[in-house]
Amino acid sequence: MTTDKNDWLDLLQKRHVLQEGHFLLTSGRHSGQYLQCARLFQHPEDAERVGRALAVPFWDMGVDAVVGPAVGGIIAAHEAARALGCRAVFAERENGQMTLRRGFQLEQGERVVVVEDVVTTGGSVKEVLRVVESNGADVLGIASVVNRTGEGTPFQYPYHALLSLHIETYEPDTCPLCRAGARPPIKPGSRRQ
Template sequence: MSWSLQEAIGRTGVLKEGHFLLSSGRHSARYMQCAQLLQHPQDAGEAGRAIAELFRGEAIDVVVGPALGGVIIAHEVARALGVRCLFTERKEGTMEMRRGFAVKPGERVLVIEDVVTTGGSVNEVIALLNGMEAQIVAVGSIVDRTGGHNPFPCPYRALTAIDIQSYTPDECPLCQAGIPVEKPGSRTPAKSVE
């Protein structure tokens, strides 16, 4: 039986329902928690191979993913492409490459994230890599929540696109209904909402 992302998303409980505070500062009734999928090595490997196929022939030297969401899937994409994998992490709010990781000038980099909504974390990674004089080939993810807008200065491809409505706190019908909000994920929400 062949692997299906949609089946895996349903089986592993990736799509959550409730009242969520997103890292952008916006609110939503639905949230994609890809860690639920990535906790299963078989599913993580299949998703990594599927993303790698989107970039075959691109001459990638290294895959980079932002911590925390991008670490596992970036590793699996790198494994499928046969290249090394690095990750970035925040220190005092600033995206950095630590743990002795480095990208050489001119290296061709594929940036991988689990879910892209506004592209904020990935754009921080791209800025960091540009400072190292890396060549950003493209960005890839499991889920595209951008609504069809590429927020990056390079090509972007995802395994699936899912449209989930979000609201500013002032316009949020869930807040107006008095439903308690929960903060999923690993990032502190933005102080202001765009």
């Protein structure tokens, strides 16, 4: 199963994942574009297709678990785990700290892949990596639907993205959308700080 970058971009456009407007990102920065992968994952056939593609770099690595950050990485991790034939686990914040809850556990030496929907700064994935490492599990790599940083990786582990996009972001005091009198930015993500 191969899908090139243009096919993934076409799918994101078909599902209206890439949105235009004035957005306040989790980082505090502003942007005129936002990726809402929940619009993609609401279609089970697309979620399954994405999960299989996220799993490809890890096919023969004996993965024990796929871990994703709540909320964006839950479905992606589940579908990648289904494709790999292993457990799906998600980490979530409790008292501001990413942790495993709901009875989820990782054991010493388990082989783990971390999956996310969109990587912008890599902050959520780095928090999940700390959880995985603190439980003694071995990180095999990271995969995401979109690398929003453009090219490159903010991680020390192998990183695979189905699509890389460079989406401009701005500090609030230099935001051209604010300067042009746009409506105040909206915060569409799942994390409310």
